[in-house]
Amino acid sequence: MIKRAAIILAAGAGTRMKSPLPKVLHKVGGRTLLDRAIDAAEGLGCEKIVVVVGAHSPAVGEHVTKRLGAGAVAVQDPPLGTGHAVLAAKGALAGFEGDVLVTYADTPLMDAMAIDPLLDVEADVAVLGFEAADPFGYGRLIVQGDQLTAIVEEKDASEAQRAITASNSGVIAAKASVLFDLLSKVGNANAKQEYYLTDVVGLANAAGLTVRAAFAPEEVMLGVNSQGQLAEAEAVWQAGARARLMEAGVSMSAPDTVHLSHDTVIGAGATIEPYVVFGPGVTVDGGAVIRAFSHLEGCIVRPGAIIGPYARLRPGADIGEDAHIGNFVEVKKVKVGKGAKANHLSYLGDGTVGAKANIGAGTIFCNYDGFDKYDTHIGEGAFIGSDTALVAPVRVGDGAMTGSGSVITEDVPADALALARGSQVNKEGWAAKFRERKKAAKAK
Numbered sequence: 001m002i003k004r005a006a007i008i009l010a011a012g013a014g015t016r017m018k019s020p021l022p023k024v025l026h027k028v029g030g031r032t033l034l035d036r037a038i039d040a041a042e043g044l045g046c047e048k049i050v051v052v053v054g055a056h057s058p059a060v061g062e063h064v065t066k067r068l069g070a071g072a073v074a075v076q077d078p079p080l081g082t083g084h085a086v087l088a089a090k091g092a093l094a095g096f097e098g099d100v101l102v103t104y105a106d107t108p109l110m111d112a113m114a115i116d117p118l119l120d121v122e123a124d125v126a127v128l129g130f131e132a133a134d135p136f137g138y139g140r141l142i143v144q145g146d147q148l149t150a151i152v153e154e155k156d157a158s159e160a161q162r163a164i165t166a167s168n169s170g171v172i173a174a175k176a177s178v179l180f181d182l183l184s185k186v187g188n189a190n191a192k193q194e195y196y197l198t199d200v201v202g203l204a205n206a207a208g209l210t211v212r213a214a215f216a217p218e219e220v221m222l223g224v225n226s227q228g229q230l231a232e233a234e235a236v237w238q239a240g241a242r243a244r245l246m247e248a249g250v251s252m253s254a255p256d257t258v259h260l261s262h263d264t265v266i267g268a269g270a271t272i273e274p275y276v277v278f279g280p281g282v283t284v285d286g287g288a289v290i291r292a293f294s295h296l297e298g299c300i301v302r303p304g305a306i307i308g309p310y311a312r313l314r315p316g317a318d319i320g321e322d323a324h325i326g327n328f329v330e331v332k333k334v335k336v337g338k339g340a341k342a343n344h345l346s347y348l349g350d351g352t353v354g355a356k357a358n359i360g361a362g363t364i365f366c367n368y369d370g371f372d373k374y375d376t377h378i379g380e381g382a383f384i385g386s387d388t389a390l391v392a393p394v395r396v397g398d399g400a401m402t403g404s405g406s407v408i409t410e411d412v413p414a415d416a417l418a419l420a421r422g423s424q425v426n427k428e429g430w431a432a433k434f435r436e437r438k439k440a441a442k443a444k
Helices: 033-043 058-068 082-088 112-119 176-183 199-206 227-247 430-443
Strands: 004-010 048-054 073-076 099-104 125-131 140-144 147-152 166-175 211-215 324-327 330-336 341-344 347-353 364-366 376-378 389-391 394-396
Touching (some): 004 082, 033 048, 033 058, 033 112, 082 176, 099 112, 099 176, 112 125, 125 147, 147 199, 176 199
Parallel strands (some): 125 211, 330 347, 347 376
Antiparallel strands (some): 099 166, 140 147, 140 166
């Protein structure tokens, strides 16, 4: 089996992003650009991955270390071009004798499927290209027969070369020994005095090596260098993710208004209404309905459940089969049983709600004392009256009820009624006397 490694270039300053967050730690579909590049490398079977970072962005190195270990970090300091960046990874790949793939952390749509054709090319050096609808600004691939003879940058291209639509993605693959030998011969006799990775194509040709190109779709080549391009990449990714879900049987009446995450799972037969946002970690089973303007994150929605409109499911929410979570209800770390309902204006945080229980409007699980979180458990078939405050830790037994406006601080036995509110007192005629007194005062 061919051994394979990846070098991911992530040392750019990203100044055009105009953000304190390093460019490659911005997200598309809820996943960082850098993690997407690592995902692609892992998907291509790269047994070793090295990420080249800049000294100016320690957060990037920390991110890589957390995911891949300290040995996966190579620092380019100072930044002297893409060829110099790849050479910065040489030490981390010492002793590695397989193929090396060079990719970039700021092209979030370039996944394993897009890069895979490059790895099937039989050549000493392989370059990934694409056919550009408008090639302006891209390096052109000069191909004669099967041989890629040169990559010519826009500013250096002749009129005839500018008409070429075959463009360079920057992604390259070669045997480790070949790649680093060629890079050792790259010079910096150019306006920026930098060492360019693309120069290895000319050096390989001069050495009599085979250099060939493979091609990927243009839409995956979008690089992110600004907030506008980040939004563009997000839009492309979202459109693709929505299309795949609809093709698999998910109903969306206004798909352009639905925002998905990289790991959103929605089963066939589910219905997603307009303006729904899925954060990371959401699974929606087939037959569930997510109504408009709801926000879900880190939760599970079982078959037949109805969420929203205007509902919020936070991490740990597990909404059972045929359960209803209605408008302006927030659920966090609560398992809601089959057929249970919380239809209006409630906060359910930490605990359980039994099957077919009914949660009245204005119910609050008072789960936090400023230091610790506590659980509230509602039994099967229980009825929680409107405006009930359940002060955790507390249990309401199966079939029990609470009176509206109650503050429940003690466990409620099964089938009992709990009333925890002051007795009502009616003062006859008080309201009329109050109005007369107020009117007299204003008349003065």
